[in-house]
Amino acid sequence: MGASAPKDLVPVTVIAGYLGAGKTTLINELLSHDHGRRLAVLVNDFGAVNIDAALIAGHDGQTISLKNGCVCCSIADELGDALDRVLALDPAADQIVIEASGVADPANVAAYGQGWPGCRLDAVVVLADAETVQARSRDQFVGELVVRQLRRADIVMATKCDLVTEAGLAAVMDWLTETAAGAPILTRRAGQLEPELLLETAQPTARPGRQRSHAGNGPGEPAFDSAVVEVDGTLDRDRVEAALQDWPDSVLRVKGILRFNGAAGGLHIVQRVGRRWSIEPAPNGFTPDHTGKLVVIGLPGTLYHRDLTASLNRQAQ
Amino acid sequence: MADMTVFVARTVRTMEPSLPVAEAVAVRDGRIVEVGTLDTMRPWLESHSHEIDDTFKDHCIMPGFIDPHLHPSMAAILLPMHFTTAVGWDLPWEDIGPVHDDEQFLARMESLDAALAPGEPLFTFGHHPIWHGPIDRSALNQISTARPIVAWHRGYHSITVNDACLRWMDLDTAAAGRHPQVDLDAGKFFETGLSVALRHLRGYLLETERFRAGLDRMRQVIHNGGHTTIGDAALGFYGFEQEWDHLQAVMEQPDTPFRIQLMPFAMGPEGDERTDDEFVERVLSYPSRNTHRLRFSDHAKMFADGGFFAELLMLKPPGHLDGRHGEWMTPPERFEAVARALWNAQRRIHVHCSGDLGVELALSTLEKLQWERPRFDHRFTFEHFGISSAQQVDRMAAVGAVASVNAYYVYELAEAFAARAVGYERASQISRLGSLERAGVRFAVHSDFPMAPAKPLNNAWVAANRLTESGAVMGATERASLDAAIKAITTNAAYVLGLEDEIGSLRWGKRADFTVLEADPYAVSAESLRDIPIWGTVFEGHKFPISSD
Ligand SMILES: [Zn+2]
Numbered sequence: 001m002g003a004s005a006p007k008d009l010v011p012v013t014v015i016a017g018y019l020g021a022g023k024t025t026l027i028n029e030l031l032s033h034d035h036g037r038r039l040a041v042l043v044n045d046f047g048a049v050n051i052d053a054a055l056i057a058g059h060d061g062q063t064i065s066l067k068n069g070c071v072c073c074s075i076a077d078e079l080g081d082a083l084d085r086v087l088a089l090d091p092a093a094d095q096i097v098i099e100a101s102g103v104a105d106p107a108n109v110a111a112y113g114q115g116w117p118g119c120r121l122d123a124v125v126v127l128a129d130a131e132t133v134q135a136r137s138r139d140q141f142v143g144e145l146v147v148r149q150l151r152r153a154d155i156v157m158a159t160k161c162d163l164v165t166e167a168g169l170a171a172v173m174d175w176l177t178e179t180a181a182g183a184p185i186l187t188r189r190a191g192q193l194e195p196e197l198l199l200e201t202a203q204p205t206a207r208p209g210r211q212r213s214h215a216g217n218g219p220g221e222p223a224f225d226s227a228v229v230e231v232d233g234t235l236d237r238d239r240v241e242a243a244l245q246d247w248p249d250s251v252l253r254v255k256g257i258l259r260f261n262g263a264a265g266g267l268h269i270v271q272r273v274g275r276r277w278s279i280e281p282a283p284n285g286f287t288p289d290h291t292g293k294l295v296v297i298g299l300p301g302t303l304y305h306r307d308l309t310a311s312l313n314r315q316a317q
Numbered sequence: 318m319a320d321m322t323v324f325v326a327r328t329v330r331t332m333e334p335s336l337p338v339a340e341a342v343a344v345r346d347g348r349i350v351e352v353g354t355l356d357t358m359r360p361w362l363e364s365h366s367h368e369i370d371d372t373f374k375d376h377c378i379m380p381g382f383i384d385p386h387l388h389p390s391m392a393a394i395l396l397p398m399h400f401t402t403a404v405g406w407d408l409p410w411e412d413i414g415p416v417h418d419d420e421q422f423l424a425r426m427e428s429l430d431a432a433l434a435p436g437e438p439l440f441t442f443g444h445h446p447i448w449h450g451p452i453d454r455s456a457l458n459q460i461s462t463a464r465p466i467v468a469w470h471r472g473y474h475s476i477t478v479n480d481a482c483l484r485w486m487d488l489d490t491a492a493a494g495r496h497p498q499v500d501l502d503a504g505k506f507f508e509t510g511l512s513v514a515l516r517h518l519r520g521y522l523l524e525t526e527r528f529r530a531g532l533d534r535m536r537q538v539i540h541n542g543g544h545t546t547i548g549d550a551a552l553g554f555y556g557f558e559q560e561w562d563h564l565q566a567v568m569e570q571p572d573t574p575f576r577i578q579l580m581p582f583a584m585g586p587e588g589d590e591r592t593d594d595e596f597v598e599r600v601l602s603y604p605s606r607n608t609h610r611l612r613f614s615d616h617a618k619m620f621a622d623g624g625f626f627a628e629l630l631m632l633k634p635p636g637h638l639d640g641r642h643g644e645w646m647t648p649p650e651r652f653e654a655v656a657r658a659l660w661n662a663q664r665r666i667h668v669h670c671s672g673d674l675g676v677e678l679a680l681s682t683l684e685k686l687q688w689e690r691p692r693f694d695h696r697f698t699f700e701h702f703g704i705s706s707a708q709q710v711d712r713m714a715a716v717g718a719v720a721s722v723n724a725y726y727v728y729e730l731a732e733a734f735a736a737r738a739v740g741y742e743r744a745s746q747i748s749r750l751g752s753l754e755r756a757g758v759r760f761a762v763h764s765d766f767p768m769a770p771a772k773p774l775n776n777a778w779v780a781a782n783r784l785t786e787s788g789a790v791m792g793a794t795e796r797a798s799l800d801a802a803i804k805a806i807t808t809n810a811a812y813v814l815g816l817e818d819e820i821g822s823l824r825w826g827k828r829a830d831f832t833v834l835e836a837d838p839y840a841v842s843a844e845s846l847r848d849i850p851i852w853g854t855v856f857e858g859h860k861f862p863i864s865s866d
Contacts, residue, residue, distance in 0.1 A: 018648075019648050077515055080515075080516055103645040111497050112509060112512075114496060116513065117489050117492035117513070120495075140677070141677075142645070142648075145642070
């Protein structure tokens with residue numbers, strides 16, 4: 001087998017959604033936010049002149065503009081080329097953010113995160129303009145595509161929520177919940193940003209304990225809750241898989257390192273983003289600071305620490 | 318040296334309504350002086366020295382054939398490969414018969430393997446599971462364990478390779494194996510997974526010597542089809558300047574018997590209006606680099622939905638048989654914005670559209686632009702025109718659109734599309750030419766080579782007969798008349814390229830471009846159009862016979 005181990009793979013976050021959903025604004029804010037991650041940003045658009053790149057330039061990370069569109073037998077592959085350039089950066093990027101084209105099927109972009117040598121997929125975040133997404137979903141040209149994009153999301157983020165009435169927002173959230181097939185739905189207002197939800201920033205170093213609420217930098221209610229779930233000793237892999245599968249849709253992210261018992265035992269990196277989860281063996285010689293802890297991030301008021309712990313720990317039952 | 322050369326022929330089909338048939342064409346400096354008979358030409362013949370060339374005394378002289386839409390750069394990638402296709406391809410260097418099943422496919426692989434130098438990679442193009450079954454890595458390993466073998470899918474979006482190729486690509490198999498669209502056991506790389514393989518193969522495929530050898534083969538293909546003018550329907554697939562350099566090096570030669578009208582891509586970036594004008598400015602600057610044979614004019618190419626062969630067309634309800642989805646190449650809002658900028662700059666817009674929703678986007682955009690700022694004679698062209706409705710054709714007529722149609726879809730794809738893509742009703746009406754003719758919408762037919770063979774007579778034959786490979790007629794009332802089918806490769810093809818004052822028919826002042834046939838296409842039945850042998854061409858007054866090996 002090849003030499004690359006999970007630790008070496010750079011996580012890729014795909015930011016998708018139809019034109020006007022606020023992808024560029026979000027990426028600009030991610031670049032200027034002090035989240036401690038070195039980002040490489042790939043902006044996918046249709047032209048040689050890239051105004052988005054001009055907006056993004058001047059921040060940390062790397063910006064590369066891409067063309068999109070597949071004609072028969074085009075062997076050009078600008079996304080792959082751009083990933084290779086980014087993966088060659090020194091110092092290496094901690095995370096790659098790809099802005100998908102407004103008409104891209106996020107699954108096609110996500111496939112690069114999943115399978116491009118040197119990368120692994122972190123999350124597909126699909127943005128939806130709260131003001132217009134429902135009307136767009138009925139458009140004869142793009143309606144089907146807008147819905148399909150939402151269905152491909154690990155996390156849906158309703159944007160420009162401060163531009164709609166409370167009743168309007170409630171209606172849109174209902175519609176998104178119904179449409180997005182189980183993906184958690186976040187809301188975003190002007191100036192409000194939680195990189196913890198969009199990027200893989202969570203490290204299992206936090207003190208174990210009940211849920212803590214994290215204020216957003218916007219007004220009002222907490223933006224998300226986090227909890228550290230601690231487990232004792234080694235675990236049944238089946239049990240962890242069942243838990244990752246069964247935890248509610250309001251769980252946005254899970255990350256941690258667990259030791260499994262049995263034949264396929266040993267240290268494993270456990271992750272879940274939205275409803276998609278993975279368990280990968282930790283690389284040889286990997287000595288983490290902490291094992292037996294999972295950091296869980298969820299929608300406000302939805303993380304029940306005892307339930308989460310119980311579902312993992314045989315002895316806690 | 319005489320002032321003029323007078324070509325005499327058994328028949329001269331001028332495609333000019335005022336003088337449809339003649340016997341002689343007088344040529345000076347690459348242009349036609351007069352068309353008529355030796356008798357009617359007497360005023361010219363008496364006042365200028367001339368020689369009579371009777372090479373074509375038993376032939377029919379036609380205006381030089383025109384294919385307004387093909388892709389030399391794509392061909393340069395594919396033509397160095399060995400074609401192995403369910404429907405045969407007659408290429409200048411090899412007449413490849415149809416390869417109908419897995420046994421025939423592997424037998425052809427074996428004979429190709431035996432003929433190649435040791436170590437030279439074997440690329441074949443045209444594998445299709447419907448006919449050839451799921452050829453996999455182990456099947457290709459049985460052909461050779463030492464030679465890299467790549468079997469390229471007819472639909473372009475996947476390849477299958479053997480072990481030697483995996484080694485040659487120096488692939489990190491652990492990494493590639495994680496890709497959802499790579500199946501290492503089967504040796505298959507598909508859709509986005511194809512990129513993982515191309516990362517290693519692209520350098521080989523785009524290498525200058527190979528690419529130029531491919532372009533040189535393209536030169537032969539174009540000549541053998543009887544063309545004297547072609548349209549390159551989107552320069553810049555792999556890199557605009559690089560392709561321009563290669564085209565100049567290979568095509569701009571004294572022995573190249575055709576010219577190429579080049580269409581630049583027109584795609585603006587999403588989300589910003591200002592850049593449309595910058596794009597228009599760039600398009601406007603291209604003609605300053607024109608050479609004798611390679612020319613930009615006032616065209617720009619846009620893309621609505623995905624490709625027909627790739628089955629990425631966008632459809633109105635009821636959509637695809639299996640519920641799959643096509644792809645927009647350009648976001649509809651951006652499409653409209655870029656089209657508007659080009660329209661207002663008086664560019665001629667050509668839109669790639671495959672499905673009826675793609676057609677709808679182009680059509681509704683054109684209707685909007687006509688309302689905002691009416692233009693006459695704008696030549697907004699629907700390219701490919703795979704699936705459409707008769708009502709869309711009426712609207713096209715109302716707003717002055719023209720069409721450049723891939724008629725060949727009917728021959729190779731209509732039955733397969735009926736069975737597994739869109740059902741019979743729509744499949745039988747693919748490339749509806751009869752409706753266009755009845756509505757008075759001018760149309761050319763094209764090959765989109767390498768999608769379809771670059772043979773204008775063959776395209777006209779499909780247009781006039783709508784016969785499939787199996788011999789069935791699909792959508793009889795959508796046939797073009799014989800006259801319209803021949804106009805579609807001469808006058809109307811020139812019209813689509815905006816070159817109707819220079820080529821497309823034979824009359825005074827036009828380029829002396831002829832396609833010389835062994836029979837008069839108006840004197841044979843429509844069913845035998847494609848069987849008329851081509852002697853060769855005359856390009857700007859110079860004879861270029863097709864060499865028969
Ligand atoms: Zn084309």
